[in-house]
Amino acid sequence: MPPSAIAYAELYVTDDREASGFLIDSLGFVPLAVAGPATGDHDHRSTVLRSGEVTLVVTRALRPGTAVARHVEEHGDSIADLAFSCDDVQSCFDRAILAGATALQRPVPSLRGGQDTWFAAVSGFGDVRHTLIAATADRAGQLPSDRDWALLPAATGPAAPRPVLDHVAVCLEAGTLRRTAEFYEAAFDLPFYSSEYIEVGDKAMDSIVVRDAGGGITLTLIEPDDTRVPGKINRFLNVHNGPGVQHLAFLVDDIVGSVRALGDRGVTFLRTPGAYYDLLAERVVGMADAIADLRETNVLADRDEWGYLLQIFTRSPHPRDTLFYEYIQRNGARGFGSSNIKALYEAVEREREVAGR
Numbered sequence: 001m002p003p004s005a006i007a008y009a010e011l012y013v014t015d016d017r018e019a020s021g022f023l024i025d026s027l028g029f030v031p032l033a034v035a036g037p038a039t040g041d042h043d044h045r046s047t048v049l050r051s052g053e054v055t056l057v058v059t060r061a062l063r064p065g066t067a068v069a070r071h072v073e074e075h076g077d078s079i080a081d082l083a084f085s086c087d088d089v090q091s092c093f094d095r096a097i098l099a100g101a102t103a104l105q106r107p108v109p110s111l112r113g114g115q116d117t118w119f120a121a122v123s124g125f126g127d128v129r130h131t132l133i134a135a136t137a138d139r140a141g142q143l144p145s146d147r148d149w150a151l152l153p154a155a156t157g158p159a160a161p162r163p164v165l166d167h168v169a170v171c172l173e174a175g176t177l178r179r180t181a182e183f184y185e186a187a188f189d190l191p192f193y194s195s196e197y198i199e200v201g202d203k204a205m206d207s208i209v210v211r212d213a214g215g216g217i218t219l220t221l222i223e224p225d226d227t228r229v230p231g232k233i234n235r236f237l238n239v240h241n242g243p244g245v246q247h248l249a250f251l252v253d254d255i256v257g258s259v260r261a262l263g264d265r266g267v268t269f270l271r272t273p274g275a276y277y278d279l280l281a282e283r284v285v286g287m288a289d290a291i292a293d294l295r296e297t298n299v300l301a302d303r304d305e306w307g308y309l310l311q312i313f314t315r316s317p318h319p320r321d322t323l324f325y326e327y328i329q330r331n332g333a334r335g336f337g338s339s340n341i342k343a344l345y346e347a348v349e350r351e352r353e354v355a356g357r
Contacts, residue, residue, distance in 0.1 A: 002189030003084030003092055005216035006165055007133045007142055008048070008055040009248060010081035012071045014319065016060035019077060020047050022317045023056060026267045027325070028160020033149040036062070041147050044068055048143055052162030054250060057081075057144055071127060076320035079245035082124065082168065083131040083144070084188065084217065089118040092132045092188070096122045099187035104129055110145035119145035122187075125170055125180055125221075126243030130188075160265065161258040163250030166328050167209075167218040167336065171236045171246045174226035181208040181221055190217060194334075200341050203231035209336065220336055222246070239320045247313070247324045255310045255329035256290075259297040262327075268315045272298040276343060283343060284308060300340045307332020311340070 013019040023029040029049035036045035043066050046059040059080075061069035071080050086092040090107050097103055105121035117134040124130045133145060143149050172180055184190040190210035197206050204225035211218040224233040236246050252258045259269065277295040281288045284303045294301060299312045309330050316324040328337075 001087040001091060002095070002212060003086050003132070003217060004135060004212065004214055005085040006168070007083040007085040007131075007135075008057050008081075008144065009079050009165075009168070009245070010046075010057040010059060010083070010131075010144065011077060011323070012068045012075075012080040013058055013060050013077040014072055016045055016047065016058050019060075019318070020049065020058045023049050023051075023058070026265050026317075027051065027262065028162075028265065029054075029056065030155045031152050033143055033151045035147045035149050039148040039150050044147075046144075046147065048149070051160065052250075053164045054248075055142065074241050075127065075244060076240060076322040077318035078240060078322045079128060079168075079248075081121075081129050081131055081144075082245070083133050085135040085142075086132050087135050089120050089132045089134055093120040093122065095189075096130070096132075096187040099183060101130075101183075101187050105131075105146070107132075117145060121146075125172060128244060160261060161250065161252045161327070163252050163327070166249040166251035166326075166330075167220050168248055169220045169222065169246045169326075170243065171233050171240070172221055172223045172243045173237060174223050176243070177206055177208055177221055177223040181210055184210045184219065184221075188212070188217070190219065193218070196338055197225075198338055198341055200231070202229040204228045205231065205233050207338075236322070240322050245323060247326050249311075249326040249328050251328055251330065253329065255299055255312065255327055256293045256297050258327055259299060259312055263297075269298055270313045270315060272300060272344070275346075276300070279343070279346070283339075300337060300344070302333065302335065302337040302339045304333050304335040306334050309333035309335065309337055311337045 029051040031047055032050050033048040035041050043063050044059050046057055049056045093107050101122040107118050107120040109118055120132045121129050190212050193209040193211040195208045205222055207222045209220050277291055280291055284301045287301050299310050301310050311328040314325045
């Protein structure tokens with residue numbers, strides 16, 4: 001059986017207290033467990049955080065020269081592990097290896113929550129790994145299995161969105177998109193879901209979305225068109241020193257309310273030009289009554305043949321801008337808001353023209 005969900009994403013960071021603080025205080029995540037010297041790991045310190053159905057692990061190196069320290073030195077604060085939940089870890093591992101993945105940890109048992117669970121790890125894109133963890137509803141069983149954890153008392157805090165992980169956006173080097181997508185289909189049974197070539201002024205990028213049949217794992221794979229002027233994808237590849245996760249997208253039921261709540265917690269979102277909303281009613285049919293709220297909160301809108309979506313992006317809280325976060329609300333739409341890239345570009349150009357008059 002192939003993987004069915006993303007169990008957690010693990011960030012390697014320079015300052016775990018600062019990174020965890022942002023996720024807790026600003027985005028509303030709740031700490032579940034900690035690992036470090038007190039649990040027998042003298043090389044690293046980690047915290048497991050959860051919000052809704054999203055689990056993140058924040059890890060920093062306590063000593064130089066460790067794999068975590070080397071990763072942060074090369075890539076900055078970034079996602080190092082996208083862990084997949086598997087009904088059969090051995091089967092998932094074997095399939096990935098046959099498809100060309102490198103074995104980073106062969107399947108071994110790990111005692112979690114009073115039951116035997118198995119885990120393994122294989123290579124993914126760039127330096128990102130995929131830990132394969134046994135699917136379980138047990139709170140302790142979904143913790144990373146390669147270290148001992150101390151569970152924390154249940155915590156509560158101010159109201160915040162309780163999201164689902166909608167998709168993971170991955171930046172790839174030019175010329176590697178198709179073979180990466182083919183690898184994920186062969187290794188993890190993530191078939192092609194959609195593809196699109198996007199041109200914005202003198203810049204362009206190509207994308208393929210891969211997704212499992214149940215919708216628990218969705219990766220949007222993006223590469224720049226290196227025959228065009230370098231853009232944001234190129235910049236990410238430069239500051240990250242290679243392929244990696246550009247952003248995590250969190251699905252919420254009420255994005256306008258979520259943005260207001262997150263704003264009250266100090267989250268800074270990207271600003272949207274006013275000209276974007278001047279054109280929105282014409283571009284996205286049926287949104288006229290919502291434009292005032294969208295303008296106030298800087299939320300973007302897009303429509304496809306199945307419905308519409310609303311989305312917004314945070315500014316990166318990390319030193320090298322190597323990771324940011326998206327909030328998205330879907331009302332039937334199956335796309336990822338690609339029309340907004342062009343619409344934002346046109347809005348900026350329109351404001352420049354007006355300012356120049």
